[in-house]
Amino acid sequence: MAFALRVKVPPNSATLEEARHRTFDFFRAACRSIPSIMDIYNLYDVVNPSQLRSTIAAEIRKNAHITNPKVIDMLLFKGMEELSNITEHAKQRHHIIGQYVVGNQGLVQDVATKDENLSSFLKNFYKTNYF
Amino acid sequence: MASALRAAILGHVRVPVVVANGSKLLAPLWTHRTTAVRSMSSHDDHLEKNQVIDRILDIVKSFPKVDPSKVTPEVHFQKDLGLDSLDNVEIIMAIEEEFKLEIPDKEADKIDSCALAIEYVYNHPMAS
Known part of the structure; x- marks a missing residue:
């Protein structure tokens, strides 16, 4: 309940330009919290800040084709929720590593010849939990 | 007398x-x-201009999408290096981190080339 009361939703973006601007603001806010995230989850031996920055940019770029300001606002809200969860230490180290450090490359990369005959189901299973 | x-x-x-x-x-x-x-x-240990240039060029060259041979002190991020606006912001954030600055949003929006970035950082009193 305390969490629900604290959430404040900003008014919708009027134009695409405003939504675009908010996206950049969110990206900056996320980038500025990288040092504290590295601290909280002790990520120094697995990743460096510029890799995390690129990951955040890649997550944003996944939705680059969206032109409806309301949808962008919704995605930004989800992004801010995720960011505040991360900075409040609501996650554990392996969540961060699985989602943002190992990311979409997956833990097992199919480079060896024995992997060629693997079913796509199994490949996707190995690939990631996070979509 | x-x-x-x-x-x-x-x-x-x-x-x-x-x-x-x-x-x-x-x-x-x-x-x-x-x-x-x-x-x-404490503001007196100001950075040398060529030191600023070297460090900014290193940041831009180490950016994954950038071809390091194209990077010069006058290069424009979007026109010459083929980056988009999000990459631009990413480079600015990298510069902020490197020089321990916080560039206000309005000014960060204006920085779109190496020359402007170098000028901004060189003229910033807190850059280190």
């Missing part, structure tokens, strides 16, 4: 002080103070 000498000297030596208003008298003193080296100031 003494009064004659005094009159003779005063006749030749003129002190060119024009007091139009009080502040003009102080102004030269004041500008002299601010341009002088403030040896105990």
Whole structure:
């Protein structure tokens, strides 16, 4: 309940330009919290800040084709929720590593010849939990 | 004797002080103070220009999408390097991290080339 009361939703973006601007603001806010995230989850031996920055940019770029300001606002809200969860230490180290450090490359990369005959189901299973 | 000498000297030596208003008298003193080296100031370890250029070029070259051979001090991020606006912001954030700055959003929006970034960081008093 305390969490629900604290959430404040900003008014919708009027134009695409405003939504675009908010996206950049969110990206900056996320980038500025990288040092504290590295601290909280002790990520120094697995990743460096510029890799995390690129990951955040890649997550944003996944939705680059969206032109409806309301949808962008919704995605930004989800992004801010995720960011505040991360900075409040609501996650554990392996969540961060699985989602943002190992990311979409997956833990097992199919480079060896024995992997060629693997079913796509199994490949996707190995690939990631996070979509 | 003494009064004659005094009159003779005063006749030749003129002190060119024009007091139009009080502040003009102080102004030269004041500008002299601010341009002088403030040896105990913490802001005094200012960066050399070529040091700034080298560090910014290193940041841009290490950016994954950038071809390092194309990077020059005058290069424009979006026109010359083929980056988009999000990459631009990413480079600015990398510069912020490197020089331990926080660039306000309005000014960060204007920085779209190496030359502007170098100029901004070089003129920033807190860059380190």
